Amino acid sequence: MSVSYWQDSGFGKRITKDVVIIGGGFAGLSTAYWMQKEDPSMNIAVVEKYEIGDGASGRNAGFITCGSVEHFNRLVEKHGREEASVIWKFSEDNLKYLKEDIIEDRPNDFLFEHNGSFSLASTETEFKELQESAELMSTFNINVEKVDEKDIKERLGAEKFVGGIKYIGDATVHPHKLLHGIKEKIEKTSDSVxxxxxxxxxxxxxxxxxxxxxxxxxRIEAPVVVYATNGYSPLVNSYFEDKIFPTRGQILVTEKVPRFMEAACYANFVLDYFRQLPTGEMLIGGFRQLQKDVETGYSDQTTATIQSALEDFLKVHIPAVREAKITHRWSGIMGFSVDGQPMVGALPTDPQLYFVGGFTAHGVGLAFNSGKTLVDAMFGRAVPSWISAKRLG
Ligand SMILES: Cc1cc2nc3c(=O)[nH]c(=O)nc-3n(C[C@H](O)[C@H](O)[C@H](O)COP(=O)(O)OP(=O)(O)OC[C@H]3O[C@@H](n4cnc5c(N)ncnc54)[C@H](O)[C@@H]3O)c2cc1C
Structure with a gap:
């Protein structure tokens, strides 16, 4: 929102901090968490436009996925074996740190399940690619299982898929509770945030x-500012205009039905996703590809086209929820980076301004470790080139 001269003049306290983090989502809170852990005496402000979790972090599907936005073979094609392995390990560490530092021995408080996730193919072409991807993954010692049509029916209650693979290491969570878990942990361990x-x-x-x-x-004054503003970043600094793209995602959730699915699923080259929550509801999201021109920008709305595609998908593939009532529909704005990988580090245009974001629909799986990496950058430690903000100039 723009601010008038009248609103801008005369009001406001002058506050001094060591760091100001803009954005109260996974990126901002993860950065605050690792920063106070690094130096408990640091005075940190987290400044959020609405309330904590009102951005994508409180509106996503709660998949904690390893790897990236595409099938593993494509990650290797793009980055080569060595870097693909580093990227995979980065996301595995993200989950490990979330478990060790935030979830600890309270998985039920976060509806956290470490059950893996499936990638399902409805065409022979995608199934072939998934099988090749699985072969390749086994050469990296990544734990993956191939499944056929019968397995999918029996273990997932899903029809009209020709086959798929299961990533054994993936997990799911209640993202809003997890985010507040990070906030509570910060408040418990530090009074400087x-x-x-x-x-x-x-x-x-x-x-x-x-x-x-x-x-x-x-007015909050500090030597350093961190943008953790996700898809909204081009609105706060024009540097991001050709690097971070606001992209909308839509979801719907049904009423509860008895549990039948073994784990969460992706379909259609990771574009569409569905899972049964531990409490029984079915969640489905995706189909952005149907309205690519509409699903950009900042408008937080749902559209009839995508919502009916989500409903049709459930009718075609998941018989157990064909009659289930839909209780929630929503959308959220993601920050897609120009090359699909996160951006972490100081802006080349100003060494006092830092950024952590650009998770391209995978922030639950990447942001906690990215916040840690940003703190590495701020304390002069190396940031790998695939994730460094410097790579984008
Ligand atoms: C529908 C949907 C489904 C998704 N599913 C998954 C999933 O299953 N798994 C997964 O890993 N990822 C998923 N994602 C992506 C994931 O939610 C994001 O990558 C992650 O939440 C990004 O965290 P963030 O902190 O960078 O952004 P956000 O959570 O969006 O936080 C940015 C914050 O900055 C604030 N802000 C912006 N401008 C200003 C300003 N001027 N002043 C103050 N504050 C400001 C915003 O209000 C916002 O709260 C999904 C996203 C959507 C929308």
Whole structure:
């Protein structure tokens, strides 16, 4: 939202911090978590336009996926064996850190299930690619299982798929609870992180070598600012205009039915996804490919075209929920990076401005470790080139 001269003049406290993080999603909170762990004396402000989790972090499907947005063979084609292995390990570590540091011995509090996930093919072409991908993954010692049409019917209650593979290491979670789990952990272990909710940052200026972050309520001054603003980043700094693209995703959820699915599923080259929640509801999302021109930008709306495609998919493939009532429909804005990988580190245009984001629909699977990597960058440690903001110039 733009800010008028009248709103901008005369109000607001002047607050001084060591770091200001803009954005209260997985990226912002993960960064705050690792930063206070690195140096508990650091005074950190987390500034969020709405409330914690009102962005994509509270609106996603809760898949904690290893790897990337595409089948593993494509990751290897693009990055080569060595880097693909590093990228896979990065996401495995993301899950490991979430389990060790946040979920701990309370999986039920987060509806966390470490059951793996399936990638299902409805065409022979995709099944062939998935099988090749599985062969390749086994040469990396990645735990993967091939499944056929009969397995899919028996273990997932899903029809009209020719085959697929199961990634044994993947997990699912209640993303909003997990995000609040990170916040609670921060609050438990540190009193140097202050949360400013309902504070929209309207501008950032440089004054006497420091950054001054303006909201209508306060001016927060710090030597360093972190943008954790996801798809909204081009609105806060034009540097992101050709690097981060706001992309909408839509979901629907049905009423509860008795549990029948072994684990969460992707379909159609990772574009569509569905899972039965531990509490019985069926969630399905995706089909952005049907309205690519509409599913960009900042409007938080659902569309009839995509919502009916989601419903039709359930009718065709999942008999157990054909009659189930739909209870929730929503959308959220993702930040797609220009090459599909996250961006972490100082902006080449200004060493006092940092960024963590661009998770391209996989932030639950990547953001916690990306926040840790951003703290590495801030404390002068190396950031791998595949994830470094520097690679995009
Ligand atoms: C429908 C959907 C399904 C998804 N499914 C999955 C999934 O199953 N698994 C997975 O890994 N990922 C999934 N994702 C992607 C995942 O949700 C994101 O990658 C992740 O949440 C990004 O976290 P973030 O902190 O970067 O962004 P966000 O959570 O969007 O946080 C950015 C925050 O910045 C705030 N902000 C923006 N501008 C300003 C400003 N000027 N001042 C102050 N604050 C500001 C916003 O309000 C927002 O809260 C999905 C996303 C969507 C939308």
């Amino acid at each position: 202050e949360f400013f909710e309902n504070h929209e940052v309207s501008k950032i200026e440089t004054e006497n070598g420091n950054k001054v972050v303006y909201t209508k309520k306060n």
